[in-house]
Amino acid sequence: MTNFNERLYxxxxxxxxxxxxxxxxxxxxxxxSMSLVNEQEWIARGGFILWPNQPTLIAYERLFQGSAVIQALGSTVVRTVLGTSLVLTMTTIAAYVLSKKNxxxxxxxLFFILVTILINGGLIPTYLVVRDLHLLDSIWALIIPGLIxxxxVLVLKQFFENIPDELEESAVIDGAGEFMLMLKIMIPMAAPAMAAIGLFIGVAQWNSWFDALIYLNDPQWHPIQLLIRNMFSSSEIGAQFNNASQHNALNPVNRVSTESLKMALVVIGTLPIMFVYPFLQKHFMKGMYLGAVKG
Structure with a gap:
C-alpha cells in the first residue's frame, strides 16, 4: 500500500x-511563432498563432536591415558585460572587507548598507547627482549609480564568513597578504555564490531600460529593451519596416505585420541572455544550495 501511495504521489x-x-x-x-509569420498568414489566422504554417524570417530581416537594432544590441552587450563585471568586482570587494569582524x-x-536596501535615494535626487557628475548621455550613467x-554584498559577506578560519590562518602563515588572501583563497571558495549573483546582476543589466530613458537623450546608447518599449508604444512601426519602395511590400507575402515585428524584437532581446544560463548552471545551482544550507 505504501509503494502504491508513493507511486501515486x-x-x-x-x-x-x-x-x-x-x-x-x-x-x-x-x-x-508570431515572429515567424508574414502579414498574410497573420490576418488569415486571426492574429493568434501557436504554430506557423509557413514559417518565415521576414520580420527578422526587416529589423536587421536598419542600424537601430544592431546598435541597440551592441549597447546592451557593452552595458551588460561592463556593468556586471564592475558591479560584481565592487560588490565582492565590499563583501570581503565587511566580512572581517575586527x-x-x-x-x-552594515547598517548603512541595510538602509539602502530598504530606502532608495529617489528618482529626482538620483537624477541630480548623475547630472552634476556630468554622466548624462554616457554609458556610465547606467552603471555607476548601481555600482554596489x-x-x-550581504549575501557574499555571509559566504566569506562561513569559510573556515583555518584556511585563512594557513594562508597568512605562508606569507599571504590581504590581497592574495582574497584573490587566491576567498574568491575561489565563493565562486558558486559569485556565479549566482553575477547571473542575477547580468539579467538585471540586460533587462534595464528605465534608467536609459531618464539619463540618455542620445540614442547611441539606448539598450534593446528601451527599443522594445518604444516599438510597443509606436503606431508607425509597421509602416516604417514595410516601405513599399524598398521591400515590394504591395505583395502581402512580402509584408510583415506590426505584431510580428514586435514579437521578433522581443525574441532578439530575450534569447541572448537565456543562452548564458547553461554555462553558469553548475555554479548557479551549487551557489543556491550553499546559500540555503549556510545562510
Whole structure:
C-alpha cells in the first residue's frame, strides 16, 4: 500500500509540474511563432498563432536591415558585460572587507548598507547627482549609480564568513597578504555564490531600460529593451519596416505585420541572455544550495 501511495504521489507531482511547465512555455511559443509569420498568414489566422504554417524570417530581416537594432544590441552587450563585471568586482570587494569582524566601524557600515536596501535615494535626487557628475548621455550613467548591489554584498559577506578560519590562518602563515588572501583563497571558495549573483546582476543589466530613458537623450546608447518599449508604444512601426519602395511590400507575402515585428524584437532581446544560463548552471545551482544550507 505504501509503494502504491508513493507511486501515486510521484505521478501527481509529475503531472502538476509538467502542466505548469507547459503553461509557462505557451507565452514563449506564442512569441516565437508570431515572429515567424508574414502579414498574410497573420490576418488569415486571426492574429493568434501557436504554430506557423509557413514559417518565415521576414520580420527578422526587416529589423536587421536598419542600424537601430544592431546598435541597440551592441549597447546592451557593452552595458551588460561592463556593468556586471564592475558591479560584481565592487560588490565582492565590499563583501570581503565587511566580512572581517575586527574591521573598525563595521557595524555602522552594515547598517548603512541595510538602509539602502530598504530606502532608495529617489528618482529626482538620483537624477541630480548623475547630472552634476556630468554622466548624462554616457554609458556610465547606467552603471555607476548601481555600482554596489547592497543585497549581494550581504549575501557574499555571509559566504566569506562561513569559510573556515583555518584556511585563512594557513594562508597568512605562508606569507599571504590581504590581497592574495582574497584573490587566491576567498574568491575561489565563493565562486558558486559569485556565479549566482553575477547571473542575477547580468539579467538585471540586460533587462534595464528605465534608467536609459531618464539619463540618455542620445540614442547611441539606448539598450534593446528601451527599443522594445518604444516599438510597443509606436503606431508607425509597421509602416516604417514595410516601405513599399524598398521591400515590394504591395505583395502581402512580402509584408510583415506590426505584431510580428514586435514579437521578433522581443525574441532578439530575450534569447541572448537565456543562452548564458547553461554555462553558469553548475555554479548557479551549487551557489543556491550553499546559500540555503549556510545562510
Amino acid at each position: 510521484q505521478a501527481i507531482n509529475i503531472t502538476v509540474v509538467l502542466g505548469l511547465a507547459l503553461l509557462s512555455a505557451i507565452p514563449l511559443v506564442y512569441v516565437i 574591521l573598525p566601524g563595521r557595524t555602522p557600515m 548591489d547592497s543585497w549581494s
